[in-house]
Amino acid sequence: MLKLAVFVSGRGSNLKAILNSPNLKELVVVKAVVSNKADCKAFGIARENSIDTFTLGSGEGKVSYDKLNDLLKSLEIDLVVLAGFLKMIPADVVRTFKNRIINIHPALLPSFGGKGMYGINVHKAVFDSSAQVSGVTVHFVDEHYDTGRIIAQRCVDISGVKSPEEIAGKVLKEEHKLLPFVIQKFAEDKIVIENNRVKIIN
Ligand code: GRF
Secondary structure, eight states, X not given: OEEEEEEESSXXXXXXXXXXXXXXXXXXXXXXXXXXXXXXXHHHHHXXXXXXEEEBSSSTTOBOGGGHHXXXXXXXXXXXXXXXXXXXXXXXXHHHTTTOEEEEESSOTTSSOSTTOOTHHHHHHXXXXXXXXXXXXXXXXXXXXXXXXXXXXXXXXOXXXXXXXXXXXXXXXXXXXXXXXXXHHHHTTOEEEETTEEEEOO
């Protein structure tokens, strides 16, 4: 079983998609749900599923960012999944878990990414640009926001949309399919890097 740590900040619908994916049931186990927000909805989902939660920050009962690497190592985490986590992952963790941290972004990178590009901000920027397609990107995490190698993308037709919220809804549906798919491929060891490009083996 591939051992996952899922990092969240908000409602946790992608966490739910991972936990509910029939294809992942026999392949992965979510060992930890981690957030910088102790009161996030996603922690509720973790607790309902008897998964340990860890809050990052300073103060009692929290895990400091410089202890994060040790925590992940002690839990023997194989893959870190950022599903709505908004903070930068410390450089020592990025180094230790090279090509083993993935992030889901609700647009087609390398457009509409970077600092401040999260949540509805992304969809507003896409809407205002008059782009006719948007989509989902799952990529490796490096020391910068949204710049790591792209693993998989799916497009969504947004030619008829009337609002950023409508884009968000369409994209989220694809997120819930693409993230479990990529995790499954990891678990099956079917993600390889060749000539600086990521390839998913069928
Ligand atoms: C998703 O849109 C994800 O792409 C982005 O943050 C959002 C998290 O949503 N990185 P949820 O908490 O999984 O519902």
